[in-house]
Amino acid sequence: xxxxxHQITQxxxxxxxxxxxxxxxxxxxxxxxxxxxxxxxxxKERSGHTLSSTAxxxxxxxxxxxxxxxxxxxxxxxxxxxxxxxxxxxINYANHRKAQKRGGNQPIVTFHDDNVAKETRADExxxxxxxxxxxxxxxxxxxxxxxxxxxxxxxQEEIAEVLGVSxxxxxxxxxxxxxxxxxxxxxxESEG
Amino acid sequence: MDQARWKRIEEIFESLLDYPPQSRPKALKGxxxxxxxxxxxxxxxxxxxxxxxxxxDGMAIxxxxxxxxxxxxxxxxxxRVERKIGEGGMSNxxxxxxxxxxxxxxALKLLRPGLNTxxxxxxxxxxxxxxxxxxxxxxxxxxxxGVSEDDQPYIAMEYIEGEPLDTxxxxxxxxxxxxxxxxxxxxxxxxxxxxxxxxxxDLKPANILVEADGTVKLLDFGISKLIDTADxxxxxxKTGVHVMTPQYAAPEQVRSLEITVATDIYALGVILxxxxxxxxxxxxxxxxxxxxxxKICTEEPQLPSEALTRPDYLGESHEARIASQxxxxxxxxxxxxxxxMDTICQRALAKSPEDRYKMVEYxxxxxxxxxxxxxxxxxx
Numbered sequence: 001x002x003x004x005x006h007q008i009t010q011x012x013x014x015x016x017x018x019x020x021x022x023x024x025x026x027x028x029x030x031x032x033x034x035x036x037x038x039x040x041x042x043x044k045e046r047s048g049h050t051l052s053s054t055a056x057x058x059x060x061x062x063x064x065x066x067x068x069x070x071x072x073x074x075x076x077x078x079x080x081x082x083x084x085x086x087x088x089x090x091i092n093y094a095n096h097r098k099a100q101k102r103g104g105n106q107p108i109v110t111f112h113d114d115n116v117a118k119e120t121r122a123d124e125x126x127x128x129x130x131x132x133x134x135x136x137x138x139x140x141x142x143x144x145x146x147x148x149x150x151x152x153x154x155x156q157e158e159i160a161e162v163l164g165v166s167x168x169x170x171x172x173x174x175x176x177x178x179x180x181x182x183x184x185x186x187x188x189e190s191e192g
Numbered sequence: 193m194d195q196a197r198w199k200r201i202e203e204i205f206e207s208l209l210d211y212p213p214q215s216r217p218k219a220l221k222g223x224x225x226x227x228x229x230x231x232x233x234x235x236x237x238x239x240x241x242x243x244x245x246x247x248x249d250g251m252a253i254x255x256x257x258x259x260x261x262x263x264x265x266x267x268x269x270x271x272r273v274e275r276k277i278g279e280g281g282m283s284n285x286x287x288x289x290x291x292x293x294x295x296x297x298x299a300l301k302l303l304r305p306g307l308n309t310x311x312x313x314x315x316x317x318x319x320x321x322x323x324x325x326x327x328x329x330x331x332x333x334x335x336x337x338g339v340s341e342d343d344q345p346y347i348a349m350e351y352i353e354g355e356p357l358d359t360x361x362x363x364x365x366x367x368x369x370x371x372x373x374x375x376x377x378x379x380x381x382x383x384x385x386x387x388x389x390x391x392x393x394d395l396k397p398a399n400i401l402v403e404a405d406g407t408v409k410l411l412d413f414g415i416s417k418l419i420d421t422a423d424x425x426x427x428x429x430k431t432g433v434h435v436m437t438p439q440y441a442a443p444e445q446v447r448s449l450e451i452t453v454a455t456d457i458y459a460l461g462v463i464l465x466x467x468x469x470x471x472x473x474x475x476x477x478x479x480x481x482x483x484x485x486x487k488i489c490t491e492e493p494q495l496p497s498e499a500l501t502r503p504d505y506l507g508e509s510h511e512a513r514i515a516s517q518x519x520x521x522x523x524x525x526x527x528x529x530x531x532x533m534d535t536i537c538q539r540a541l542a543k544s545p546e547d548r549y550k551m552v553e554y555x556x557x558x559x560x561x562x563x564x565x566x567x568x569x570x571x572x
Contacts, residue, residue: 093256125255138198151252182240
């Protein structure tokens with residue numbers, strides 16, 4: 001990871017202005033780094049087995065970025081990237097879980113309230129992800145607020161920092177996005 | 193909806209927040225200027241705004257279980273992990289090296305994290321005594337069960353290098369007689385376990401390996417029970433969790449009824465059916481959990497001799513391949529299965545445990561007579 005430390009910090013510095021090519025290089029590094037940390041945490045915390053997005057993203061920040069060479073804006077960029085990476089990781093697992101649960105030849109854990117519930121939970125998460133993509137077409141920033149909070153575990157203040165808006169704006173965006181998503185997920189249910 | 197309309201909704205929603213909740217609907221009406229659609233839309237949003245929503249207010253990470261990882265070189269008690277060799281619903285299996293004693297290569301099954309260590313230890317202890325009694329040349333030995341210092345429950349078993357029973361038979365184009373001969377070895381091992389009061393509960397070709405020299409080894413005897421009971425105590429509900437493979441699961445398993453020797457006999461029936469007919473008795477692929485359950489409990493499988501020409505699988509080449517993998521042609525294979533083999537499979541796969549063979553021995557006896565019948569060119 002220390003090789004990446006230099007590279008990630010360097011790339012974050014070059015990111016100013018939202019350079020697409022730099023972003024494409026950074027994303028896989030952040031994804032892998034975060035994934036790695038999540039897996040290690042899971043191993044360490046076998047008995048407790050609680051992971052927090054907030055803790056993961058902050059640990060990633062400390063481990064993956066050279067603190068002496070980072071600016072305030074770069075920190076915000078990193079949090080945004082890490083939230084996006086968390087979203088991908090979790091959606092990948094939800095998809096994997098869904099695929100695993102179909103068909104006759106896969107060992108499954110089954111037929112009981114708990115497990116049916118768990119499968120439904122992965123489905124719910126996928127539905128949420130889709131609704132969020134629809135929201136992005138209406139208002140990109142509102143969808144980002146949800147991404148940073150729901151997937152990345154960022155605080156309101158951090159989100160304001162990342163988006164370069166006031167905390168007040170973040171609160172309002174959140175409130176509207178939350179209501180809209182609630183409504184969307186409900187109509188999904190009644191259709192399905 | 194387009195962005196312009198959404199912008200309008202946003203503005204109205206924002207101004208409404210200045211009003212006390214009870215006067216919002218009235219204020220809304222004024223702001224919408226007769227646009228009823230708009231009014232309805234925003235009313236729904238206000239309703240959602242006031243409602244608790246445990247999902248959105250929670251965290252995405254709580255909606256999936258990320259699998260833990262154990263890397264190469266990781267030491268668990270006296271075993272050093274070398275590489276992952278399998279993945280299951282409740283556990284992962286690794287090849288590992290014993291660091292003390294005989295320094296054997298072993299298969300190390302690591303249970304899902306988050307289980308209650310103390311209760312597992314007690315249960316493991318009890319089960320271990322029973323399982324250790326299972327000494328049979330065709331059953332992979334259980335070496336140790338325990339919980340490591342960092343709370344990782346594990347099961348260490350003899351490491352077997354071999355091919356799954358079905359692959360082994362197909363690759364070598366074994367004839368029906370040769371397949372049954374191997375299957376009889378499986379039956380004898382299962383019978384031995386049953387006499388020692390151990391039910392396998394998860395018999396399937398992947399748990400039956402054939403070594404290079406043709407020795408059959410059954411894996412994971414009684415392991416699914418260990419895993420089941422280990423998990424039970426961590427659940428809030430009393431139901432517990434059952435590990436099984438639907439393709440080989442008996443109706444009583446998917447309904448969480450009592451598991452007995454008849455459950456293993458059903459699984460043996462599925463394995464036999466596939467060995468001779470090349471298709472599974474029930475087509476479960478692509479089905480959701482409830483359809484799988486319903487089919488297992490209610491749908492009568494086709495007779496193996498008829499299943500050869502099952503319309504949903506087919507294509508003539510599929511049939512022809514099944515026959516040639518058994519060193520024969522379709523017509524001859526169908527004739528071999530008709531009658532006695534159909535009856536044997538039906539009996540083993542009966543929906544109700546009481547209608548199945550009472551003991552593996554009876555199944556073995558019928559198979560023996562079947563093979564003799566084949567030799568005489570008749571089905572008895």
